[in-house]
Amino acid sequence: MDLGIQGKHAFICASSQGLGLACAQALAAEGVNVTLNGRHAEKLYEVAGTLRAAFPRQKIEYLAADLTSEADRARILASLPEIDILVTNNAGPQPGSLQAWHEQALRSAIEANFIPAVQLIRAWLPGMQTRGFGRIVNITSAMVKTPHYMMGLSTAARTALTAICKAISGEVAKDNVTINNLLPERIDTPRQEFMLQRLMSQEGIDRQAARQRNVQSIAARRYGTAEEFGAACAFLCSQQASFISGQNLQLDGGSYTGLV
Template sequence: MDLGIKGRRAIVCASSRGLGRACAEALAAEGVAVVVNGRDLARLEAAAAEIRARHGVKVTPVAGDVTTEAGRAALLAALPDPDMLVNNNAGPTPRGFLDVGRDNWLDALDANMVAPLLLTAAVLPAMKERRFGRIINITSAMVTTPRPHMVMSSGARAGLTAAMKGLSFEVAPFNVTINNLLPERIDTDRQHFMAQQASARLGITYEEARAEQVKSIAARRLGRPEEFGATCAFLCSAHAGFVSGMNVHIDGGSYPALV
């Protein structure tokens, strides 16, 4: 299927690896010029070169932390009026509720709620004017299925989800859509980190923690990054203009509720 977005331009946050990289790859494969972002300059430039060589599109690396004003400014200086914005950032370290202090809460809110809202506010006017825009927020399954050790992720990302849902009604008449991707157990570096955390928290081996990750998924396997990226690309496509304000679980059929 031709997604109808060749020649358009996207900012993909935190995209030197993991889920962001998967989204950047999928968009580039459709002929979209991408601005990729990360904090490790060497890794970022290597990722940009690989995407550029593989897909033959313009790939602009912008080093910086999107949680900071300087990081966001650098992204917007590289591409002030993208057709697509993929909001993404590393999730908070798992902690029990009583182990979370005020600074932890504020850091989580800055990274996983405030930063995406500010970037969205910056790019919306141009999207509305051209009557095309696609905003994708990479959140987490913890938004709809919270867990005790993931309170910071659930809190910040649920707040982002609520704010974006309200905004989606306002921008829909301008062919600007806003959707959220909720990953669960996509096989990236994050899952290795989570397995290490579970190993320490539960007193089990790393291998046992990895096996538990697989067991927790109905499909009895971890998701592939390219599956996640393909979903992102479709929601950014010309064919997805009638889909907005949605939470899309990418979890091997594991979400337990009806709605």
């Protein structure tokens, strides 16, 4: 299927690895010009080189910037005054209980997983409306709909982003600008490796046992793949998805038990 987005320009937050990179790969495969983002220029240089080799017809650039820095966000916007597709993403807070949710922890969660996305949307959205095309995809978490105690900080910040984007989405749909959220759970990425190592340490079990325990918590009895996740992102960015906005798409192998 031709997704109708060849030649569009996408900025993908936190895309040097994991889910962000999966989205970059899927969009580049559809003919989208991609600007990668991360904090480490050396890593971005390597990843951009790999993508350029795989997709020689596409323009693959990168901007090393910390999304939590107002100055770095200003530098991103100065370099890219217009884009067609925005994929927001950032590493989540460390897992922890109520005793760890002190004021600075709460601020840090909001500063990482709410403010950067909102400010980038705020800057680029008017241009999307004027040109009559825009796709915004937020990588949030399955915890938005199924909160887990130890992930409370992540859940709170990402739910705030979900709420504000839902409020915006109805105002811009008439301009062919859509805003949707991808809610991953147990996608096989470095973040899941981190969670495995944490489980191994807590429970005193080896990696195979920890991974098997996680797999058993998934209805599909396997981890999701980064490629599956990237494909879902690419579709939400497509011309065919123009009538889908303000929605939460769960990528969890059928694990969510709710009705809506």
